[in-house]
Amino acid sequence: MDIFTALPDGALASPAAVRNAESILKLLRAHLPKRGRVLEIAAGSGQHAVAFSNALSGLDWTPSDPSPDARASIAAWAAEADLGNLQPPLALDCMNDATWLDAKFDAVVCINMIHISPWAATEGLMALAQRVLPRPGGLLYLYGPYREANFPLAPSNEAFDASLKARDPAWGLRDRDEVVALARSHGLTLTLRTEMPANNVSLLFRRT
Numbered sequence: 082m083d084i085f086t087a088l089p090d091g092a093l094a095s096p097a098a099v100r101n102a103e104s105i106l107k108l109l110r111a112h113l114p115k116r117g118r119v120l121e122i123a124a125g126s127g128q129h130a131v132a133f134s135n136a137l138s139g140l141d142w143t144p145s146d147p148s149p150d151a152r153a154s155i156a157a158w159a160a161e162a163d164l165g166n167l168q169p170p171l172a173l174d175c176m177n178d179a180t181w182l183d184a185k186f187d188a189v190v191c192i193n194m195i196h197i198s199p200w201a202a203t204e205g206l207m208a209l210a211q212r213v214l215p216r217p218g219g220l221l222y223l224y225g226p227y228r229e230a231n232f233p234l235a236p237s238n239e240a241f242d243a244s245l246k247a248r249d250p251a252w253g254l255r256d257r258d259e260v261v262a263l264a265r266s267h268g269l270t271l272t273l274r275t276e277m278p279a280n281n282v283s284l285l286f287r288r289t
Contacts, residue, residue, distance in 0.1 A: 085126060091148070092157035097193075098128040101278065105129070105192065105224055106136055107121050107284055108275060112220060115139045117187030120213060122175065122206060124148075124192035127155030131231040134167040141166050145173035147180070175205030186213045188220040195260065196225055196242075199251040204264065211288075219288035221269050227257040235280040260284070269274075 085093040116139040124144035142278050144155050144234040155170040167180065174180045176199070189210045195203045211223045226238045234242075238254060242258075257270035261271045261284075269286040277283050 088157070090161075091153045094186060095126040095128055095200060098132075099197040100216040101133045101147070101192075101224075101281070104278055105283070106133060108124065108285075109133060109190070109222065110137065110278075112222070112273075113137065113140060113155040114187050117141070119143065119188045119190060120170070120172065120184075120186045120243070121145060122189060123198075124155055124170065125151055125193070127151070127170070128165055129192060130155060130167060130170075131158045131162045134164050135162060138166060141168065143168040143171060143186075145171035147172060147174035149176075161265045162268055164248070173209075175209060177200045178205065178267045180289040181209055181212065184213065185215050186219070187216075187259075188222065189214060190270070192224040194222065194225070196227075196245060197252055198253050201251075203255065203260065207263050207267040207269065208265040210264075210286075214269075217288055221264065221286040223260070223286070224282040225281055226254050226255075226259070226275065227284075228254050229257045229282070238280050257284070 084132050085095055088094055104147060118141045127144060130142055130144040146152055152170040152172060152239045154271055159167050159206045172180060191206060228234060242254040264286050268289050270289050273285040275283040
């Protein structure tokens with residue numbers, strides 16, 4: 082679990098977001114369109130949203146998070162950055178389709194959510210991605226640790242999985258093949274798997 086530090090202006094500081102932002106940005110820069118609209122799911126502290134919208138100025142970036150504290154943090158970081166292409170945070174919850182929007186996007190980005198939420202959140206994420214990515218080629222980007230049949234699980238990820246399940250039995254590292262199968266059932270095809278620092282993985286899906 083990430084450790085957040087609360088700042089006086091309501092922002093939350095995430096060391097993990099600082100550590101992994103550069104490696105994620107490098108991949109996003111290579112695969113996102115130069116211009117378009119991006120929806121970020123479970124945006125957390127908002128540091129990724131600020132970093133990515135700042136670096137990818139041709140993209141209109143919309144962060145979202147079901148947590149009021151997270152949305153307050155996103156708004157605080159956004160106010161400091163003052164970026165014209167960063168939209169106000171939405172109160173979007175993958176497990177509550179009443180909070181979903183009807184707008185269309187060119188990409189959906191979800192970082193470190195599916196292992197820190199019930200499986201129903203991943204089911205909602207895939208249904209939402211199918212809904213907001215109407216055009217073939219639309220991108221769904223996932224980042225985090227997974228259980229993978231053809232790759233040994235790192236001891237640190239095994240311990241992380243145990244700690245997640247101890248906190249909530251509905252949480253834990255997901256089987257990558259199950260995530261891929263669920264995505265496929267919603268018209269999303271895995272096109273790239275890339276190893277990332279600290280035993281994480283990036284999975285890129287395209288709308289078919």
